[in-house]
Amino acid sequence: MTPIQELEAGQLYQHTDPARFGFETTEELEDLDQVVGQPRAVEAMKFGMGIKARGYNIFAVGPPGTGKRTVVTQYFEQQAKEAPVPPDWCYVNNFEESHRPKVIQLPAGKGIAFRQDMDELVDSLGTALSAAFESEEYQARRQSIASELQERQSEYFQDLQEKAQEKGVALLRTPAGLAFAPIREGEVMSSDEVQELPEEERKQMESQVEELQTELQKIVRQVPSWQRETQDRLRELNREMANFAVGGLIDEIQERYSDFPKIVEHLDGVQKDIVENARDFLAGPQQEEGNLPAALRGAMSGQSGEGGSLVLRRYRVNLLVDHSQAEGAPVVHEDNPTYQNLVGRVEHIAQMGALVTDFNLIKPGALHRANGGFLIIDARKILTQPYAWEGLKRALRSREIRIESVGQMLSLISTISLEPETIPMNTKVALLGEPMLYYLLYQLDPDFPELFKVQADFATSMDRNDENQELYARMIASLARREELMPLDRTGVARVIEHGARIVSDTQKVSVQMRDIADLLREASYWASQNGHDVITAADVQEAIDAQIYRSDQLRERVEEAIERDIVLIDARGDKIGQINGLSVIQLGNFAFGRPNRITARAWMGKGNVVDIEREVELGGPIHSKGVYILSAFLGERYAEEIPLSLSASLVFEQSYSGVEGDSASSAELYALLSAIAEVPLKQSLAVTGSVNQHGGVQAIGGVNQKIEGFFDVCRAEGLTGDQGVLIPASNVQHLMLRQDVVDAVKEGQFHIYPVENVDQGLELLTGMPAGERDEEDKFPEGTVNRRIEDRLVAIAEKRQAFAKDEKEELG
Amino acid sequence: MSRDRAELIIRRILVALDASPHSLAALEAAVELASRFGAELYGLYVEDINLLRLAELPFAQEVGQFSANRRRLDVQELERQIRAQTVRIRRIFRGTSQRAEVSWTFSVSRGRVDREVLAAATEADVLVLGRAGWSWIRPGRAGSTTRAVLAQAPGWALILQEGTCLGQPVGVVYDGSPLAQKALEAAAALLEDDGQMTVLFLADDPQSFESLKAQVHAWLGEQDIQMRYRTLTSFNVPSLVDALETEGCGTIVLPARSAVLSDQALRALLDEVRVPVLLVR
Structure with a gap:
């Protein structure tokens, strides 16, 4: 077997050489107008914006901080600049069905003019109408109609009275009506006088009175119909006058908007309504709005500042979307995508304990504002708002915006509300969200694939090649300029790129999670100014990184302290049988650190099972258990192919109280187990990480940098002995971006990092003995670790057989 | 007042x-x-x-x-x-x-x-x-x-009559009789501050008009009253009513008996005029 070569210092950290950059500071670099490291997402954006078909909305998928919002906004804004300005939308009163306001579409900028025209009309209505109704013509005609009624009435009464007088009868007024009385010498005849009359005369008188009464009844009965007739004629007169007064005003506006049939039609409605109600609003607030209680009317006309009095409000224009100041199509970010903020709402005013509303109280939502343009919404936010997601989907599916309250949508409440006419919608929507949300929606919501057909997948890293490093430098330059930070010199840029590689734990890649990079730049700029620098240097960047770590590594310090004070037992020197230093990573927010864990193994005669104590007490996760099963399979295959595995063993993470997950410790567990079986001590100066497969191969794990640094810190605290080090999987070498002090220790031979490919290499390093390979007789050579293991297993198997025989005999 | x-x-x-x-x-x-x-x-x-x-x-x-x-x-x-x-x-x-x-x-x-x-x-x-x-x-x-x-x-x-009240200006019919003199007094009493008195002279020739005017002036003396004069040459009811209406009188003061107007004419006048009428005796 080839002896293992420890890694050299140069392999532990991939520097970016500042000398490779052709600039002194980022000041010299031009701004970058392209997006770095997101070719797939950019392609998807271009496609998604270009395609006009239904359902091609965009879902930008990527972890937070990958620049989704920036990229989407940038591309939308570029496209929006060249797109036409979408139309204005107004709501106006529907005179036939006032609960269904009508919508009017106008070219951009015309909406505000229309509103102005209608406001002016409303303002001049009062003057025009009062001029008409106060005119001599109107007064005279009105008087004549009114007096005609009176004359007709009095004529009839006069006739009747005269007729009565001829017959010696007078018409008298009683408190409740009218009566006829026979008269003698100007006085009503008394009953005695009547009695004294001859029979015939009396009868005649009675019949005369009877006759007159019948006639009186006839007249009185006719009075209401005369009054109605008069009312009709007065109404007709009012109509005629009002028509004359407002006709000119309305014709003028109609002419101006003759290209818009809907406005012309609406104005006809306005004219008709004004004519019908002209007298009402001349008469003042107490006669306004016939279908509302008086007190309510008073209150409303008092408060309705924007619309004037209640009667006049209905002629106004509610300009819902105004693009008069717009250039190009709108790009709208809805930061609070509640249902109502999306689809708009109808507000109510509480009046005398009742809720009232009209079309003037319709308020637009983000869908209105973004209509004809682009809308950007955070997927998580819209999904956490009740009904907002459903509302958005409905609008996208039907391609129209319907304003409905949630209560109305669910038929929960039925206060007086409006059903405004729907507005056709043509909006490109982009949702921004994490991959998890995208895949969950795709799987669980059948509408989702229909409506969001374009996936813009954002990457977290890009290749760290020469070309990209140049681009990265320019991106850093534009970022610094945009954020008004100090420029970076080339050492600073190089250090940022190196940190970018460390973030993704890969020498070949560099992070494109712009949030982290931007944070680093801001903080480095702060430290540079604290240090009195004009430019950000590598030292400032390093200070920012150190400060970031210091701010979040209190727990790491506690752990280290506990080890130093022997509260957590870790040996970093000497030899022990069945005991080894494993390595684990603890993730705290965006800070991760490694620490050694003591793993111990025990072996005894048994039925051939390996007990994972973590699993038994449910502190081990499934992946950890998987690793343990794999290593017991390796054990059986390699050493007990032909003999029964008559051994039981146990494995445990000592002093671990909060659960273990992952298989990165499986190689360490295997070494501890083999040491326990072979009774060969292991060097405690070495820590181990790496998972193992059934053939004994050692495989890559995550967090390799943190793990190495974790063990290094523990060793350094106790004092480096010169033989301490870490065994890592050989395939993890490409991920090494180690801290400078670790690199320096390796350079000085104080610390060692061994890339291990298989278990035998590890065994040799840990035991200092050769591992041994099977010879022609299928035996491991004497004096090897493997031989000792096999011998021990055979011995245990034989002992067990002997036991079994004894038991049988005893039973027999 | x-x-x-x-x-x-x-x-x-x-x-x-x-x-x-x-x-x-x-x-x-x-x-x-x-x-x-x-x-x-x-x-x-x-x-x-x-x-x-x-x-x-x-x-x-x-x-x-x-x-x-x-x-x-x-x-x-x-x-x-x-x-x-x-x-x-x-x-x-x-x-x-x-x-x-x-x-x-x-x-x-x-x-x-x-x-x-x-x-x-x-x-x-x-x-x-x-x-x-x-x-x-x-x-x-x-x-x-x-x-x-x-x-x-x-x-x-x-x-x-229904809907009326004592209004301004006050019109008075003057024919030179002692009662007419009283009517002038009554009219003056009904005047409000800055109110105007309109005197209708019943005179069929310029001389009698001048003499009537002189009488009124004499009566007026030092009194500070805004006066307006009008002459009627025909003493029939319609022309009298017309004169009163065109002058826009709010109240009219009439002598109950006149040398030039018959009692019947006076009664007919009462029937035609809508504003309040004060008959002075």
């Missing part, structure tokens, strides 16, 4: 009340006069004996003013209705008088309305009354009772 005029002393004002809108207008005007002259206000409601007599007749019936239903007219029922009406009128009268802080007396009598009113009027300086007891009579036309009372009223009489 009023001018202090020693010549014009009005101490008692009688207002005849029934339930008609005309008489309510009369009440308002009477209260205003009373408060202007500091006079005592007498309200009189007459229970019409004729009605009670009618109710005793076996065949007496009434026709509802709105329902047009025919009902038997019963004495007791009628008494009750009259009582209710009295109570209502008394309440209105008291309320209106008290609001204006006028000292008042209200009395009820039973008899023929014209006679009772005339009897009460003998003790009053001014009699105020509505044009008619009911509103279906032709506008402007005085009711028969009102006519009868006016013909015999001993003192001044003020006649009002």
Whole structure:
């Protein structure tokens, strides 16, 4: 077997050489107008914006901080600049069905003019109408109609009275009506006088009175119909006058908007309504709005500042979307995508304990504002708002915006509300969200694939090649300029790129999670100014990184302290049988650190099972258990192919109280187990990480940098002995971006990092003995670790057989 | 608002009340006069004996003013209705008088309305009354009772119609008679501050016009009154009414007897004019 070569210092950290950059500071670099490291997402954006078909909305998928919002906004804004300005939308009163306001579409900028025209009309209505109704013509005609009624009435009464007088009868007024009385010498005849009359005369008188009464009844009965007739004629007169007064005003506006049939039609409605109600609003607030209680009317006309009095409000224009100041199509970010903020709402005013509303109280939502343009919404936010997601989907599916309250949508409440006419919608929507949300929606919501057909997948890293490093430098330059930070010199840029590689734990890649990079730049700029620098240097960047770590590594310090004070037992020197230093990573927010864990193994005669104590007490996760099963399979295959595995063993993470997950410790567990079986001590100066497969191969794990640094810190605290080090999987070498002090220790031979490919290499390093390979007789050579293991297993198997025989005999 | 005029002393004002809108207008005007002259206000409601007599007749019936239903007219029922009406009128009268802080007396009598009113009027300086007891009579036309009372009223009489009140400017018909002189005084008393008096001269030739004007000037003396003059050469009713209407008079003061206008013409004038008319005797 080839002896293992420890890694050299140069392999532990991939520097970016500042000398490779052709600039002194980022000041010299031009701004970058392209997006770095997101070719797939950019392609998807271009496609998604270009395609006009239904359902091609965009879902930008990527972890937070990958620049989704920036990229989407940038591309939308570029496209929006060249797109036409979408139309204005107004709501106006529907005179036939006032609960269904009508919508009017106008070219951009015309909406505000229309509103102005209608406001002016409303303002001049009062003057025009009062001029008409106060005119001599109107007064005279009105008087004549009114007096005609009176004359007709009095004529009839006069006739009747005269007729009565001829017959010696007078018409008298009683408190409740009218009566006829026979008269003698100007006085009503008394009953005695009547009695004294001859029979015939009396009868005649009675019949005369009877006759007159019948006639009186006839007249009185006719009075209401005369009054109605008069009312009709007065109404007709009012109509005629009002028509004359407002006709000119309305014709003028109609002419101006003759290209818009809907406005012309609406104005006809306005004219008709004004004519019908002209007298009402001349008469003042107490006669306004016939279908509302008086007190309510008073209150409303008092408060309705924007619309004037209640009667006049209905002629106004509610300009819902105004693009008069717009250039190009709108790009709208809805930061609070509640249902109502999306689809708009109808507000109510509480009046005398009742809720009232009209079309003037319709308020637009983000869908209105973004209509004809682009809308950007955070997927998580819209999904956490009740009904907002459903509302958005409905609008996208039907391609129209319907304003409905949630209560109305669910038929929960039925206060007086409006059903405004729907507005056709043509909006490109982009949702921004994490991959998890995208895949969950795709799987669980059948509408989702229909409506969001374009996936813009954002990457977290890009290749760290020469070309990209140049681009990265320019991106850093534009970022610094945009954020008004100090420029970076080339050492600073190089250090940022190196940190970018460390973030993704890969020498070949560099992070494109712009949030982290931007944070680093801001903080480095702060430290540079604290240090009195004009430019950000590598030292400032390093200070920012150190400060970031210091701010979040209190727990790491506690752990280290506990080890130093022997509260957590870790040996970093000497030899022990069945005991080894494993390595684990603890993730705290965006800070991760490694620490050694003591793993111990025990072996005894048994039925051939390996007990994972973590699993038994449910502190081990499934992946950890998987690793343990794999290593017991390796054990059986390699050493007990032909003999029964008559051994039981146990494995445990000592002093671990909060659960273990992952298989990165499986190689360490295997070494501890083999040491326990072979009774060969292991060097405690070495820590181990790496998972193992059934053939004994050692495989890559995550967090390799943190793990190495974790063990290094523990060793350094106790004092480096010169033989301490870490065994890592050989395939993890490409991920090494180690801290400078670790690199320096390796350079000085104080610390060692061994890339291990298989278990035998590890065994040799840990035991200092050769591992041994099977010879022609299928035996491991004497004096090897493997031989000792096999011998021990055979011995245990034989002992067990002997036991079994004894038991049988005893039973027999 | 009023001018202090020693010549014009009005101490008692009688207002005849029934339930008609005309008489309510009369009440308002009477209260205003009373408060202007500091006079005592007498309200009189007459229970019409004729009605009670009618109710005793076996065949007496009434026709509802709105329902047009025919009902038997019963004495007791009628008494009750009259009582209710009295109570209502008394309440209105008291309320209106008290609001204006006028000292008042209200009395009820039973008899023929014209006679009772005339009897009460003998003790009053001014009699105020509505044009008619009911509103279906032709506008402007005085009711028969009102006519009868006016013909015999001993003192001044003020006649009002539904919906009117003492208005400005005050028009006065001047024919040079002593009564006309009194009418001038009365008109001046009705003027509000800055109010205008319109004098209609009845003169058939320029000379008499000049002499009438001179008389008015003499009467005017130092008084600061805004005057306006107009001459009428033909003394018929329509031209007089036309003149009053074109001048836009709010109240008209007429001498009850005129040298140049017949009594009949005066009565006809009353029938045609809609604004309040004060007859001066």
